[in-house]
Amino acid sequence: MIDLxxxxxxxxxxxxxxxxxxWLRDQHANPSGSYGAAKRARKAIDEARTQVAGLIDAxxxxxxxxxxxxxxxxxxxxxxxxxxxxxxxxxxxxxxxxAVLRCLEALPREVRQLPVNGAGYLELDALRQTAPQAAFIxxxxxxxxxxxxxxxxxxxxxxxxxxxxIHSDGVQAIGKIPxxxxxxxxxxxxxxxxxxxxxxxxxxxxxxxxxxFEPLLRGGGQEAGRRSGTExxxxxxxxxxxxxxxxRELSGNLSARLAAMRDHFEEQxxxxxxxxxxxxxxxxxxxxxxxxxxxxxEAAGLLILLDEAGLQCSAGSACMTGKQKPSHVQIxxxxxxxxxxxxxxxxxSKLNCMEQVTPAAQAVIKAVNKLRxxxxxSTGPVSVYGG
Amino acid sequence: MIDLxxxxxxxxxxxxxxxxxxWLRDQHANPSGSYGAAKRARKAIDEARTQVAGLIDAxxxxxxxxxxxxxxxxxxxxxxxxxxxxxxxxxxxxxxxxAVLRCLEALPREVRQLPVNGAGYLELDALRQTAPQAAFIxxxxxxxxxxxxxxxxxxxxxxxxxxxxIHSDGVQAIGKIPxxxxxxxxxxxxxxxxxxxxxxxxxxxxxxxxxxFEPLLRGGGQEAGRRSGTExxxxxxxxxxxxxxxxRELSGNLSARLAAMRDHFEEQxxxxxxxxxxxxxxxxxxxxxxxxxxxxxEAAGLLILLDEAGLQCSAGSACMTGKQKPSHVQIxxxxxxxxxxxxxxxxxSKLNCMEQVTPAAQAVIKAVNKLRxxxxxSTGPVSVYGG
Numbered sequence: 049m050i051d052l053x054x055x056x057x058x059x060x061x062x063x064x065x066x067x068x069x070x071w072l073r074d075q076h077a078n079p080s081g082s083y084g085a086a087k088r089a090r091k092a093i094d095e096a097r098t099q100v101a102g103l104i105d106a107x108x109x110x111x112x113x114x115x116x117x118x119x120x121x122x123x124x125x126x127x128x129x130x131x132x133x134x135x136x137x138x139x140x141x142x143x144x145x146x147a148v149l150r151c152l153e154a155l156p157r158e159v160r161q162l163p164v165n166g167a168g169y170l171e172l173d174a175l176r177q178t179a180p181q182a183a184f185i186x187x188x189x190x191x192x193x194x195x196x197x198x199x200x201x202x203x204x205x206x207x208x209x210x211x212x213x214i215h216s217d218g219v220q221a222i223g224k225i226p227x228x229x230x231x232x233x234x235x236x237x238x239x240x241x242x243x244x245x246x247x248x249x250x251x252x253x254x255x256x257x258x259x260x261f262e263p264l265l266r267g268g269g270q271e272a273g274r275r276s277g278t279e280x281x282x283x284x285x286x287x288x289x290x291x292x293x294x295x296r297e298l299s300g301n302l303s304a305r306l307a308a309m310r311d312h313f314e315e316q317x318x319x320x321x322x323x324x325x326x327x328x329x330x331x332x333x334x335x336x337x338x339x340x341x342x343x344x345x346e347a348a349g350l351l352i353l354l355d356e357a358g359l360q361c362s363a364g365s366a367c368m369t370g371k372q373k374p375s376h377v378q379i380x381x382x383x384x385x386x387x388x389x390x391x392x393x394x395x396x397s398k399l400n401c402m403e404q405v406t407p408a409a410q411a412v413i414k415a416v417n418k419l420r421x422x423x424x425x426s427t428g429p430v431s432v433y434g435g
Numbered sequence: 436m437i438d439l440x441x442x443x444x445x446x447x448x449x450x451x452x453x454x455x456x457x458w459l460r461d462q463h464a465n466p467s468g469s470y471g472a473a474k475r476a477r478k479a480i481d482e483a484r485t486q487v488a489g490l491i492d493a494x495x496x497x498x499x500x501x502x503x504x505x506x507x508x509x510x511x512x513x514x515x516x517x518x519x520x521x522x523x524x525x526x527x528x529x530x531x532x533x534a535v536l537r538c539l540e541a542l543p544r545e546v547r548q549l550p551v552n553g554a555g556y557l558e559l560d561a562l563r564q565t566a567p568q569a570a571f572i573x574x575x576x577x578x579x580x581x582x583x584x585x586x587x588x589x590x591x592x593x594x595x596x597x598x599x600x601i602h603s604d605g606v607q608a609i610g611k612i613p614x615x616x617x618x619x620x621x622x623x624x625x626x627x628x629x630x631x632x633x634x635x636x637x638x639x640x641x642x643x644x645x646x647x648f649e650p651l652l653r654g655g656g657q658e659a660g661r662r663s664g665t666e667x668x669x670x671x672x673x674x675x676x677x678x679x680x681x682x683r684e685l686s687g688n689l690s691a692r693l694a695a696m697r698d699h700f701e702e703q704x705x706x707x708x709x710x711x712x713x714x715x716x717x718x719x720x721x722x723x724x725x726x727x728x729x730x731x732x733e734a735a736g737l738l739i740l741l742d743e744a745g746l747q748c749s750a751g752s753a754c755m756t757g758k759q760k761p762s763h764v765q766i767x768x769x770x771x772x773x774x775x776x777x778x779x780x781x782x783x784s785k786l787n788c789m790e791q792v793t794p795a796a797q798a799v800i801k802a803v804n805k806l807r808x809x810x811x812x813s814t815g816p817v818s819v820y821g822g
Contacts, residue, residue, distance in 0.1 A: 049472070053464075053465070053468060053470075056464075056465040056467065056468055057463060057464065057465040057665060058463065059461075059463040060459060060460070060463065065459055065460065068459070072447060072452055072455070072634070073447070073452060074446075076444060076445065076446040076447065076629075076635075077440075077443075077444065077747070078440070078443040078444040080443065081440060081443055081747065081749055082735075082738045082739075082742065082749065082750070083440075083738070083741075083742040083747045084742055085436070085747065086747075115502030115503075115506065115636065115664065115667070116502075116664045116665060116667070117664070117665075118652055118653075118654040118655065118663050118664035118665070119502065119506075119652055119664060121654070122651070122652050122653060122654070145654065145655075146653075146654045146655050146656070146663070147653065147654030147655065147663060147664075148654075150653035150654050150656075150663070151653045151654065153653075154653055240665075242463075242665060247459070247667075247669075248463075248665055248666070248667045248668060248669070248670075249502065249636045249637075249667030249669075249670050250636075264509070264651070265505055265506055265509050266505075266509060266533075266534065266537035266538045266540075266541055267505040267508070267509070267532065267533045267534030267535075267537050267538065268505065268532075268533050268534065269533070269537075276505050276533070276534060276537070277502065277503045277504070277505035277506060277534075278444060278503060278504075278505070278627075278629060278635055279635070280502070280503070280634075280635045280636030280670075281635060282634075282635070282636075283635075283636050283667075283670075348469075351469045351470070352469075354470075355469065355470040355471055360464070360468065360470045360472065360473075362468055362469065363469070
């Protein structure tokens with residue numbers, strides 16, 4: 049089995065699981081207690097907070113632990129909604145993750161989804177025109193399907209000039225590329241641990257210390273009153289360990305190692321096959337991600353063949369079994385529906401190795417050739433589904 | 436170390452950790468994927484859903500997995516708020532957990548906190564008078580501090596006659612006493628795994644299939660669109676295993692075993708010491724909980740001495756280091772502030788054994804005697820703190 053679906057999720061690093069185990073096996077105290085075991089749990093949470101802050105050069109008190117990226121994003125957007133003039137629109141891009149789009153849609157205010165160019169990169173002029181009459185901005189750091197890194201520095205400058213707050217969904221970027229909140233002075237930033245080899249069920253919200261905030265989950269007042277609920281200590285400790293590992297490896301050659309695997313994979317697939325298109329901006333792309341369209345193939349059929357061949361990848365976040373919709377990201381890029389339905393996303397992680405690249409590329413080449421042979425022509429997509 | 440703070444949290448059962456380990460160690464697929472590993476993850480979630488449903492005699496599709504009790508409660512109350520007339524008040528009790536009280540307070544609608552009697556049991560007449568002009572009811576199944584089991588059957592009947600929905604915070608009751616949604620036909624019920632030897636970071640919301648619902652966390656559409664966010668598979672599987680174990684043991688003698696330890700503990704402490712008061716309704720009480728006040732002692736001092744003696748307990752959920760406020764639950768029961776400050780909560784679990792009872796009782800007796808000796812009188816509380 050070769051896992052090239054690391055934009056969907058990643059496995060725990062052994063050192064992350066090791067850090068979590070004492071908090072699962074022996075140490076179960078509620079950190080709100082007054083006794084020694086509870087104090088040790090609080091101390092472990094504090095250490096993890098420092099580790100997560102360290103990954104993005106933030107202060108520990110600016111980190112709020114949550115149950116994951118979706119909760120972080122919903123919390124950020126609800127808080128921005130509560131603290132800004134509801135007569136003004138929220139501004140975001142058309143290619144955000146559904147956690148941003150569905151959350152904003154449900155708010156009683158106008159939402160402006162700004163366009164991207166054909167390479168999946170935000171149209172900055174649209175942002176410059178819209179921001180002065182907007183309440184707040186939410187722009188992803190990197191797209192989950194194409195891996196395209198968005199112009200966050202420029203967007204932060206636009207927000208600053210308009211005098212409005214800006215949130216970023218950093219779920220796909222953080223842990224894959226170096227990222228400093230000093231270089232990108234956002235007001236809010238959402239993180240997810242399981243995208244960088246931490247546990248599922250752990251996320252964080254960076255909150256600039258000078259920004260007002262309204263919590264989404266209320267109760268016992270944990271996380272300095274900003275996120276109530278008994279702390280998931282094992283998951284928090286795991287997120288801290290994963291953040292520490294990511295920081296260490298990003299200051300080494302992680303990005304280069306991911307790009308080397310990804311580029312070698314792309315090269316083999318594109319050299320062996322006609323009618324393959326790379327989607328997304330080649331100059332602003334996560335080092336681990338490639339998004340390819342295969343003329344004359346339907347992604348659903350390729351996924352079945354690749355699963356049989358032991359290769360895990362995906363047709364984009366919108367693809368779930370029995371629910372084939374062309375991705376809103378590709379549609380926003382102006383990619384035709386036919387081509388959008390022929391696209392696969394591959395994501396490399398540090399748990400992959402160079403030895404997996406050729407077998408993975410061969411599996412893709414074989415699957416595409418097989419699907420095209422079944423069809424016998426390249427004029428339209430074919431599905432291996434019965435109906 | 437003897438842990439009698441199981442109303443705060445409980446340790447994982449070994450069988451629960453065993454069930455979780457494969458999903459932490461090897462199996463990390465995102466259940467939204469299309470390949471075999473993702474399908475296995477979905478299947479494991481389905482099995483856990485059936486196990487949790489089984490604990491309360493619900494249908495699996497009526498169970499929504501969340502990140503814990505606080506999220507379940509906030510989700511339930513936000514949904515009830517969104518779907519009812521905001522001109523009508525929400526009705527709850529004065530002794531709810533802060534997850535209910537703080538969440539309701541933040542909603543733009545009136546909240547009526549109904550009184551309890553001196554034994555901490557809801558005044559049903561107040562509920563009967565209020566419900567006909569109310570939007571919805573939220574009543575806890577059992578109180579977290581006193582363990583008093585509330586008149587849920589009667590409250591459900593009041594809600595039915597008033598034609599309004601009712602939610603219950605079942606966090607402290609579920610897993611400690613047998614509970615069937617068939618006998619208690621609630622509309623919504625919140626559960627927390629770590630209160631019955633499941634993992635922290637896992638909770639569930641029971642949602643009657645005929646009830647309208649508005650999600651709190653929006654995004655990728657997981658949990659049938661009712662709670663978005665990548666599923667925390669290990670935690671969900673752990674909650675399922677804990678629910679299965681709780682169901683098995685509750686159909687055996689678990690409640691009786693807990694009550695035997697608790698009663699033996701109470702007996703020893705009350706026989707050895709003067710000026711000890713049991714708080715809460717003796718006829719409607721969780722089998723594992725005792726809540727005691729010690730004349731002439733401050734709880735903060737007792738907690739320090741008991742920690743030194745290796746006994747973990749708490750002064751109630753409102754007690755946190757450096758933040759000594761008399762509990763709102765005790766105040767609502769008409770307990771004086773002095774007596775409220777002298778109260779400790781002890782909670783037994785199935786991980787305790789009868790051999791721990793006498794050492795625990797002896798530690799309490801010794802600590803109370805020591806604190807009273809330091810003070811030299813019984814006219815007021817004394818603190819062992821410096822300031």
